[in-house]
Every structure is written in structure tokens, then in C-alpha cells.
Amino acid sequence: RVLGTFRKLGFVVAEGPEVETEWHCFDALNTPADHPARDMQDTLYLPPDFRSADAPRKGEEALLLRTHTSSVQVRTLLARKPPLRVVAPGRCFRRDAVDATHSAYIHQCEGLWFDRGVTLADLRGVLDFFVRETFGPGVETRLRPSFFPFTEPSFEMDIRSPDLGRLSHRWLEVLGCGLGDPKVLAACGLDAEEWSGLAFGLGLERITMLLHGIDDIRHLYANALRFLRQLA
Secondary structure (H helix, E strand, C coil), X not given: CHHHHHHCCCCEECCCCCEEEHXXXXXXXXXXXXXXXXXXXXXXXXXXXXXXXXXXCCCCCCEEECCCCHHHHHHHHHHCCCCEEEEEEEEEECCCCCCCCCCCEEEEEEEEEEECCCCHHHHHHHHHHHHHHHHCCCCEEEEEEEEECCEEEEEEEEEECXXXXXXXXXXXXXEEEEEECHHHHHHCCCCCCCCEEEEEEEEHXXXXXXXXXXXXXXXXXXXXXXXXXXXX
16 A cells, blocks of 8 residues: 555655665765664674675675665665655564564665655655555644754654544654755765755554554564454
């Protein structure tokens, strides 16, 4: 459903490896060397002798299990010149303690639109369309200023809907977004004076839990077919 909604807006699906280089996952996305997300207590690094055909090393660069599918955006910008619109769904891995709202792996869908003259109005239009297609025409949206290393300015998007059961009529965070940071464009060999773009990322489990009133993410991974068939 998520991919089908973005296809209506001209987005195509892009994929990348789950075993990723540190450069694609962090450096190219303007993440400083001392950023907490790069710590071993947050990111699953692979042994030094690990080799992957999908994620070749640059010298002795560390390999890891990707923490977000934003790395696919970097690979797309390196492989193709704008204009482009892609969404990148896939699994991500983090050292999160498993509880009702956290898992050691999750599924994300990242979006990227780069062209000449892309603005915040385009970002708001894309996300409002997605939210209303997903949660219905009665949903309200708002953008709150936030911070991500790879977008500037950055926002969190909240929704409020009368049709979410016990969560109805409350503001709920659903995704992060922003305009592409010029440093990311430079890392991918693009001129920020010529190109501009937007990016967003959402957790598919979070959307599923909101839509179906699920209060524990572990239900999605318990292999209980009677439960999972209700979501088909």
C-alpha cells in the first residue's frame, strides 16, 4: 500500500544491500565521526574479516548492517543524475533492546525527490497525499522542526485522526523529513546550486501498528499466522 501510494506520484522503487559500508551509511549522509548513531552500542558492525560482494570495502573501511535505508538514497544519487524520484523499502538493524515499541530490526521506507526547484511546498504536498491515502481524508497533519544530519531544514510529521481507536484525536509522530542538505549533494558529486530535493523516512511497523491498533511490535514477528492473516 505504501509503495502503491508513492507510485501514483511518480516514484519508483530502489533497493540496496543490507550489509553496507560506513561511508554510505554515515559519512555521505553528513553524519559526524563522533555522532552517537555510529557507536557500537547503537550500530551492528561486522567483523574485520567479513566480505560482501554487495558492499565492497574501500581499503579497510568498516562494514555494518545498515541502520536506515537512507544509504540507498546515496547509492541512487551516485548511480543516476537528477531528476529522479525513488522510494527505498527494506530492513534496517540496530542494537535496540526488544520491547513493545522497539526491535533489533525494523522495516523502513525512505523517499527521495531531486530536481530543479524542489521546495518545502513539494515536501508538504507529497506527505499530505501519502497520509491521506493511508489514514483517510479526515486526517490532519503538521510539521515540527527537528534535526537530521542529511536534511536542512528538517521536520517531524505528526498526524491527528478521528479513526485510530484509542489513539484518535491525538497528535502522533509518523515520519521524519526535510530538504536535502547541500553537503550530501556534494558527497554525491552534485551541485547544490543546480539541484534541490526532498527526503523522508517512515517506519513500516509504525504505520501498520497505527492502522490496525496493534500495541506491541513483537506481535509482527511472532509467526502467529492467525494474527498475521488479519493484516493481509
